[in-house]
Amino acid sequence: MTMTTTMATNETKIAFLGLGGMGTPMARRLLAAGYGLTVWNRTSARAEALVAEGAVAAASPAEAVRGADVVITMLADPAAALAVADAMIPALRAGATWIDTSTVGPDTVRELVSRLPDGVAFIDAPVMGSVDRAADGGLLILAGGETAPVDGLLAELGSVRRCGEVGTGAALKLVLISGVIGGVALLAESLRLAGALGLPEDLTRSALEASPLGGLVGRLFATEAHFPVALAAKDVGLALATGVGGLPVLEAVHGVLASRPDLATSDVSSLHP
Template identity: 55%
Template sequence: MKEIAFLGLGHMGAPMARHLLTAGHPLTVWNRTAAKTAPLVEAGARAAPTPAEAARAADVVVTMLAGPEALRAVSAEVVPALRPGAYWLEMSTVGPDAVRALAAGLPDGVTLVDAPVLGSTDKAAAGELSVLAGGDIAEVEEVLACFGTVTHTGPLGSGAALKLVLNTAIIGGVALVAEALNLADTLGVPAQTAEAALLKGHLAGAAQRALAQGVHFDIALAEKDMVLATDAARLPVMEAVLAHMRDQDDIAHEDLARAAHRIRTGQ
């Protein structure tokens, strides 16, 4: 079994790391808030005090971080510690530019795979994420399969690019569903009737996400994804959604579904 270092134990990273333990991989974990390593240590992982220490002996390094800034900070510590032959699975949502920048700074003999995931905390816990993997994945496909279904998207950076496309559709769709429900309320259509119709219609996936219970997608992360998307292309609809989200008070740490509720109710 491959020796794995997992860096970043947030809402998604913690359950993903647990699946590696279940599969029998020796696992070292690191998180900026060290207390978050405790449940995994109790399950058999080893905690490292720094990203570099976690990565030093690893065959595979997995990063699941908040965004490009966090990735740059962690990579500055990890890159000098990587051993020849190691693989780096970058699974955060950071966009293709950040993936290319990371690849440019890696030493010879280290292979980078960009493999962001589609799905929320419920899918992460169940091991049912969709893994969008770009680059040479032959030696690490078994590791990636611990998290869910693996789709090889093409060359390095293609997984990160496709994830940004899909998240743009999800976030925009959730905002549109929220406004449709606001319209339904204004026109006197009962909420239950409108929700049932939307769940059966062309925006069913977005409606499911907007109405979801028991899953988590921090609106601050959604905002980060919208910034990455609107920096990459002219996207007037997403720019409007981003501006609306930024106009809200006390929204930064809410879930995307709660933010959708604000849009539909005007609260």
């Protein structure tokens, strides 16, 4: 597939598809930076606040991307990414760059790329960080593919770690997010154990913070982050679906997450009793 790209500037026309908890603050940062922004979301009401700030709402994915220089997607799962791809790909112009920031895994990335016409560049760029980091431009962007033409645009969202060829960003995201989710789940159980043993929570927390687990303790008690348990289960499920064997701890974590439909929309910190 032959690809061409255009260096992104503030004159770049951006289409942003997917305005959930992460997509909305990411799109807002691009809008505030002066980029021309067209937005689309399956639930159209989610676009209203951004339209009030200067974005243009599109009625469909195809309408959103038509004429866009850069397309950014932030979608919930592989099914959503593939469905939106089918709707928008026929309208992509030659020379456009598609940046997918969704967490969908390398298999889905390869499927998305296989559907692209010649002349459209693809970057898989899933992010680490929750809504707080999305709002302040502090995301870690794990990028597979050639990012140079859109470095300035990505800098509005966070810092870029270049991972290699297309698909490597999606792969590294599964590694990192599995470690974080697994660590948070384990810490939640550690605190439950401490409570059962009669230890004060403040004592346990301060000791854990002083340990090598300190960073994860901060995530477990974060109040401005929001990573729903259902999406955490989805991400761990994607890691397990790669077919890599010998991951019994991750399988157990996935079982715990999937068994808590009562917490599906709650942040993973809700695992803490």
